[in-house]
Amino acid sequence: MSQASFILSAFDLNLWCSVLESKFMVDDLAALQAIIDADTDDDPDFAGFYSIDPDELIAINQRFDVGFDPASLNLPEIEIWLERERKGRSIRDVPYLVHTNFELPLMLEGRKKLARFTDILPSTEEAFDRWVAKSVLHKEVFVEPIPEALKPFAIGPNHGAIRDVYYTLKGEEWRIPAMNLLWRAGGGWNEHFERLEGMLFGYEDWQIDWWIAHRNEQSGGIGGVPFCCTVDSEGLKWMELAGFKALPPLAEIQIHIYDPDEDTVAAALLPEDECAVALARFKLSLEMQRKLLDGNTRGPWQINREQIPDINRHLKRQVDVLFRQSAP
Structure with a gap:
């Protein structure tokens, strides 16, 4: 019987990142779908993200012998999420911590210098804004109309502008106009832009080198089809x-x-x-x-x-x- 790999994660709503994860194998997708009441018509490949309530977590632990215990963290505000592990290009396969979904704690530690979000979710923005109010982070917002060529691909008919939100550590504000300039340079994204972007975000040189070499090997280069x-x-x-x-x-x-x-x-x-x-x-x-x-x-x-x-x-x-x- 074929098996599929799934990941349970505990998401800390204060640090806005996953703080505990557990991978487990599923030999009966129908059983898991029944536990979380997944809609097989909307998600036939079972590839979506699902919020898990306490009763569902108990059922998953019992049926698949996971042993996932987020209560042991004694954190006041967490959410439990379930996702199917992606094959091939998962960021979990990278030999360093990719900043995605760990932006806030990395910035608070000083390891990440800049975060950029396009059409940021209100809950994400609220989590970062708490630290702006404490004068730990600096924030800037840019709103630009969607170009005519991209309007057919807009989220909806009322989505007429792109809203970019930037956060930096105090003293690192210069990174925002530098990143903005990079994205406005035009001519198509390339390896040099990718390297500059990584430096502005705060990645180490060896991490950027690995990422570019990996992208060259996997898809023939940075940017484009x-x-x-x-x-x-x-x-x-x-x-x-x-x-x-x-x-x-x-x-x-x-x-x-x-x-x-x-x-x-x-x-x-x-x-x-x-x-x-x-x-x-x-x-x-x-x-x-x-x-x-x-x-x-x-x-x-x-x-x-x-x-x-x-x-x-x-x-x-x-x-x-x-x-x-x-x-x-």
Whole structure:
């Protein structure tokens, strides 16, 4: 019987972070769904976050032998949450504490210098504002109208502006205009912006180095949509001679979106092309992404030989070869 991994967490409403977690295996999803009365129509993959009341926690502990005991913390205000562990790109797989959901305690310890929230939840803002009122943290708010191009993707018809809320430690206020400038620079997010953002947040150099290397390995670079295409033996040899800095302008190619969590799907593109010997992954500038995605956001895209030099001028970094096979 297949099993799924779930996580119970105790969330401290004063420090606004998880203070206790326990992972457990579930061999009967229906039993867990019945305990928490989960709506299988709204969440068929059981991938949502669920607030757990005391009776539900007792039932989960008994049915799945978890032994989760948040009462032992003797904290006045906590909430219990249940989530299914995500495969592949979970922040729990990172070899250091990612600031996400731990912003407030890290700032109070002086380890985090800056926090930035877009359309922050009122409860989150209230938790941080308590420390602004105590003159421990500094706060600034920026409200900008949603650009016309993004209005179709807005949360709702009344969501006409983006509200960014910044918090810093006292004495670190300079980080806010620096971060604002970074986000307004335009031209598409890249590895250099990612490094500067990490420094402004307060991450250590080795942590930023690991994160960028990890993103390069997992999705082909920082920022934007990763793409892939198959190449034949002549094209692969051309790429090798070019130092993997360009796609081979030898024939038409079909470009697909690459999903780092679906390697098996990407690998399946090879046998579909009888001439293919490798799968190449690459990232493009924001300008070229918009040009490529115009009118077709899911792909694939057929690129003729004359268009490939233009594609190559907009590559953000080297081309990665993910899968190889013997020439047919």
